[in-house]
Amino acid sequence: MSDDTTSQPRRAISHKTMAGAVTDALRERILSGALLPGEQLRQDALAEEFAVSRIPVREALLQLEASGLVKIMPHRGAVVSSLSVDEIADVFQLRASLEPQLLLLSARKFTAQDYQELRSLKDEYSVALDHGRVAEWGELNRRFHLALLKHCGRPRSYAIVSSLLQDCDRPTRLQLSVSGDVARADMEHSEILELCASREFDRAADLLRRHIENAGQSLIEIYRRSATGS
Amino acid sequence: MSDDTTSQPRRAISHKTMAGAVTDALRERILSGALLPGEQLRQDALAEEFAVSRIPVREALLQLEASGLVKIMPHRGAVVSSLSVDEIADVFQLRASLEPQLLLLSARKFTAQDYQELRSLKDEYSVALDHGRVAEWGELNRRFHLALLKHCGRPRSYAIVSSLLQDCDRPTRLQLSVSGDVARADMEHSEILELCASREFDRAADLLRRHIENAGQSLIEIYRRSATGS
DNA sequence: CGCCTAATTATTGTATAAAATATCCATCCG
């Protein structure tokens, strides 16, 4: 009853359609790194594996292409799309530009229950951090950021940010598990929350912008250091 | 050789696949207003009309849903999505926020040939304006704005703006043919171009922002006046 | 008379199979 704006992250069960189930399964595999960028996705192999025909697989691939996670070339099949450093930088710059604006609109409408939900999300995040579960980390980070913007009243912007966060997820999960940046992110989340609670919205928005810029720069550096992704 | 970033507006021929052809045909119908918002799209009807099976139609609908032009509800079919006033306002606010940023990045890299291309686009726009061809107007407006951002070097942002412009197209075509705003837009396009040519990039970006805000507010007012969209 | 229930129907979703297209490799010609 709360996060239906983009209809994307349906949890585990409740799949009205096979195509939807395959979509979610494939997305999870890509985001978790089980399927690496550049890897080819053959329809019949996936169909056999999921015990469905190739049509739901095709539709799943189409939806994932729309999300930017795979790239389809006509008659040549689908591959897991690899974000270049430029594209990752762009995604973070977009977030840094959009999210603070939306936070200003959203934060004024937070209710007590919203704060409760946000704190609970942040706590889950901290727990996941302690246990080193990177997969959960990405998902929780995404949900926290989206929850911050819940009441922004700008559906299209919200959907775009949601999609950007999804694209951040993968490179982050792949490369960031080593660094200490998740801990800093956790702290910054807390600060943002406190600033909102004390109604210092402008400062909260400003911190959010820096928070995103920090995460972006850190990730870019890691990428640059490890290799030169095409 | 110039506008392949989002792989969307392929002109007429050169369709490697049926699904692609159907996608383009349907998109044109929706953008041109031949299919009105809220209208239901039945798969077998479309399949018969295009003389293909339902599968290419299904894939076309999926791609159009990714573009935001139709909404698919599982087991309930697809309808032409109607943008609410809020959503339209959001689209314009996003454009007003993003395009000036990107113009600053892009304009510095304009070559003589780029200016030639831009002026040619603007002239086509003026001609279409004189002849009252609204359909061309939307397309040319979109191409002009995209050409302005050509060298921004931010692929994801560029793709998003491209999609936003597409979404502007439809409401604009439907509702703006009466007003005199297209003429003003034409003039503002010229001014933006001149400011770029004289390397006053900041002023150009600022004018672009106001240009978009003007267009948005004008459109919103027309919407509000004519009826209350859901 | 209104409302709930059950069968009917229309429409979407999926499976299987055939057609089309691109890639790869061997062969042939210059």
Place this chain on the structure above:
DNA sequence: CGGATGGATATTTTATACAATAATTAGGCG
């Protein structure tokens, strides 16, 4: 010996056929 050309193969794309789901309507009950 190099490059091009033709066919074989693997894969995607489309068509046909079937199953499942949601809307609708008719019928029965309170």
